[in-house]
Amino acid sequence: MKRTHYAGTLREEHIGQEVVLFGWVASRRDQGGCIFIDLRDREGIAQVMFDPTVDAAAFEAADRSRREWVLGIRGVVRDRGTMRNPRLPTGAIEIVAREAVVFNKSETPPFEILDDIDTNEDKRLEFRYLDLRRPKLQKALRARHLLSQATRNHMTDNGFLEVETPFLVKYTPGGARNFLVPARLHPGKFYALAESPQLFKQLLMVGGYDRYFQIVRCFRDEDLRIDRQPEFTQLDVEMSFVNQDDIFTIIEGLIFKVWKEIAGIDLLAKYPSGTFPRMKYDESMRRFGNDKPDVRFGLEHIDLTELTIEHGGGGVPMLTPLAEKYKSGEFRRDLPPEIVKALVVPASANFSRTEGDKLEAVVKGMGSKGLARAKVGPSGEWTQSPLAKNISNEFRDAVNAACGAKDGDLILLQFGTASQVHMVMANLRLHLGKKLGLIPESGAAGNWEFLWVVEPPLFEYDDEGKRWAAAHHPFTRPHDASLEFLESDPGRVLCYRYDIVLNGFEIGGGSIRLHDPDVQAKVFGVLGIRDEDARQKFGFLLDALRFGAPPHGGIALGWDRLSMLLTETEAIRDVIAFPKTQKASDAMTGAPDRVAPEQLAELKVKTLAE
RNA sequence: GGGGUGGUAGUUAAGUUGGUUAUAACGCCGGCCUGUCACGCCGGAGGCCGCGGGUUCGAGUCCCGUCCACCCCGCCA
Numbered sequence A: 001m002k003r004t005h006y007a008g009t010l011r012e013e014h015i016g017q018e019v020v021l022f023g024w025v026a027s028r029r030d031q032g033g034c035i036f037i038d039l040r041d042r043e044g045i046a047q048v049m050f051d052p053t054v055d056a057a058a059f060e061a062a063d064r065s066r067r068e069w070v071l072g073i074r075g076v077v078r079d080r081g082t083m084r085n086p087r088l089p090t091g092a093i094e095i096v097a098r099e100a101v102v103f104n105k106s107e108t109p110p111f112e113i114l115d116d117i118d119t120n121e122d123k124r125l126e127f128r129y130l131d132l133r134r135p136k137l138q139k140a141l142r143a144r145h146l147l148s149q150a151t152r153n154h155m156t157d158n159g160f161l162e163v164e165t166p167f168l169v170k171y172t173p174g175g176a177r178n179f180l181v182p183a184r185l186h187p188g189k190f191y192a193l194a195e196s197p198q199l200f201k202q203l204l205m206v207g208g209y210d211r212y213f214q215i216v217r218c219f220r221d222e223d224l225r226i227d228r229q230p231e232f233t234q235l236d237v238e239m240s241f242v243n244q245d246d247i248f249t250i251i252e253g254l255i256f257k258v259w260k261e262i263a264g265i266d267l268l269a270k271y272p273s274g275t276f277p278r279m280k281y282d283e284s285m286r287r288f289g290n291d292k293p294d295v296r297f298g299l300e301h302i303d304l305t306e307l308t309i310e311h312g313g314g315g316v317p318m319l320t321p322l323a324e325k326y327k328s329g330e331f332r333r334d335l336p337p338e339i340v341k342a343l344v345v346p347a348s349a350n351f352s353r354t355e356g357d358k359l360e361a362v363v364k365g366m367g368s369k370g371l372a373r374a375k376v377g378p379s380g381e382w383t384q385s386p387l388a389k390n391i392s393n394e395f396r397d398a399v400n401a402a403c404g405a406k407d408g409d410l411i412l413l414q415f416g417t418a419s420q421v422h423m424v425m426a427n428l429r430l431h432l433g434k435k436l437g438l439i440p441e442s443g444a445a446g447n448w449e450f451l452w453v454v455e456p457p458l459f460e461y462d463d464e465g466k467r468w469a470a471a472h473h474p475f476t477r478p479h480d481a482s483l484e485f486l487e488s489d490p491g492r493v494l495c496y497r498y499d500i501v502l503n504g505f506e507i508g509g510g511s512i513r514l515h516d517p518d519v520q521a522k523v524f525g526v527l528g529i530r531d532e533d534a535r536q537k538f539g540f541l542l543d544a545l546r547f548g549a550p551p552h553g554g555i556a557l558g559w560d561r562l563s564m565l566l567t568e569t570e571a572i573r574d575v576i577a578f579p580k581t582q583k584a585s586d587a588m589t590g591a592p593d594r595v596a597p598e599q600l601a602e603l604k605v606k607t608l609a610e
Numbered sequence B: 001g002g003g004g005u006g007g008u009a010g011u012u013a014a015g016u017u018g019g020u021u022a023u024a025a026c027g028c029c030g031g032c033c034u035g036u037c038a039c040g041c042c043g044g045a046g047g048c049c050g051c052g053g054g055u056u057c058g059a060g061u062c063c064c065g066u067c068c069a070c071c072c073c074g075c076c077a
Helices: A056-064 A123-124 A135-157 A198-206 A244-263 A281-288 A305-309 A320-327 A354-364 A393-403 A419-433 A480-485 A517-528 A531-546 A561-566 A597-603
Strands: A018-029 A037-040 A043-050 A070-080 A093-102 A181-183 A190-193 A211-219 A231-240 A277-281 A338-345 A372-376 A410-417 A451-454 A461-463 A467-470 A497-502 A505-512 A552-558
Touching: A018 A093, A037 A056, A037 A070, A043 A056, A043 A070, A056 A070, A056 A531, A093 A198, A093 A211, A123 A281, A135 A211, A135 A244, A135 A410, A135 A561, A181 A467, A198 A211, A198 A531, A231 A244, A231 A561, A244 A552, A244 A561, A277 A281, A281 A419, A305 A320, A305 A338, A305 A393, A305 A561, A320 A338, A338 A393, A338 A419, A354 A372, A354 A410, A354 A419, A393 A410, A410 A419, A419 A561, A467 A517, A497 A552, A505 A561, A517 A531, A552 A561
Parallel strands: A043 A093, A277 A451
Antiparallel strands: A018 A037, A018 A070, A037 A043, A070 A093, A181 A190, A211 A231, A231 A552, A338 A410, A372 A410, A451 A497, A461 A467, A497 A505, A505 A552
16 A cells, blocks of 8 residues: 555545545544544545445444544545535545555544644643644644745855854853753863854854854753743854845845745735834833834833933832932933833723732732832822822823823833833733733734844943943944943943844844954953953954954844744744753653763763752 | 742543532543534443642641642843
């Protein structure tokens, strides 16, 4: 018996043909005199009819068969006439079985192999090979394959070479925590698993390869999220002799192409120029509180810091110290360390007091002390608010005006350190967006909002260490216009760093690299990295940059996230065949696990656990 | 490291103020049915109520601890 067709591909054009199908029993309906089996393979499902008067042995095999048994069927495709099933692509036809072979039986599976099952994910991960039989997962993994395939074509067509780089690399401090691998041939020493090919791709530019890409696994030993796995995949790209626009063009071309080829969506209808809009980091933080804004909906933040300063806190005890610190000059207005922000829930949302309390619980879960609220009355007065009794009428009216708040609106306030207020308000905005139905809980619902976020600061101040730290990595090129502040006022230095954002997910980021040794030395100076430290950590790269490094830059796209968004699935686990759980273990294989003492001895490694 | 939600039959869930034999649906097993396609009808089996301890005459239910899964913060591009 040799397969002639996939079950899911059969259509009316096959009527009259004899076909051979191999697949799994998706469902079996015993009518007594005849039996129907829905046979499933990777292309879909087709109904097979077993009639004892056509072939008694085939009928007997169907009689014995159960769900998930593996069958081979030889039969003739027949028109179902008036008995069609409009819900199946193959519903116009059925196969009348003339021969049936049972390749394998199956135990009763722990859950049904259906798209709409609501089995808990831990059970599905334990039996991942069964979960993978579900059409939904097969569709997602196929889309991911098409994405990678189209990408290889696009990159090749644009002159890129795919080059592999090592996974076993030298540990470099900073950035993500690395997985470590004991080096048997070097007792007491360790490799690190590469958290990205960052340094190697820059070396490929020095090596003259000009345009590099790789679809590559990366490893980071950090806590997991719905869009983070300990091993994940990037489309890694690096180019020589380019500026930011050149890199954007390559990525925009790629995205337009794959959205059309795989999702069937022509992004030119929304972005006729073939480019995505750009927003400065500063604007993104001000309006949305983070650097990956979901611009599918409004509910933008309203910055009340200036207003608060102007009114000296407006009589609100908790805001007075903040206003005074700005007035005394302790806080800089151009780089505000503490801020006041508001969000307005429109009256139309009809928010109850209890719902406001729930919101407060949400922000407290994010480390906020509380959520000041004020319900606006017909003439602008505030009710249901602890602020109402202290706030001056002038300040209250000014806040109402700044918020555009009308009768029935609910104003939500946060104040404190800029990073905390931004984080809380950004998450609160997303929470409200979903709660008010402005964005779907998951998926895009046909609304794809792409955005480049550009010109972030090069440094950020580390309050605990009381020093400047690299906001991304120390090889990012500062903006030419910012160079003068490099040593005098590092907080004002912007850089050629960019993120591409889709519907509130950061799907990629990159930078133009710093290839000027003089500027590099100044950057290290600001970071407090001494020459010998730099040599110790990045010696090979610094050496390479002195041997005729071309100007270069690149980007990396999160392949799992992009696949998740493209397929409108809910987590990157849905586009990874064998993902890890939230605790980074494998529910199916039991990894990680203990190893035999002899194995550790061979590696000269001793464990302190237990 | 912190916060939250959940864990009851193979699966998904209900389980009241602590009180008799722990329910339902789907699945599974047996029987019947030649046009079903979420087939239908009749019958049946199936439980360490995550685990450990405590309170109580009595715990699925209350308390303490612990494990696992998921979501968020910290962390991480």
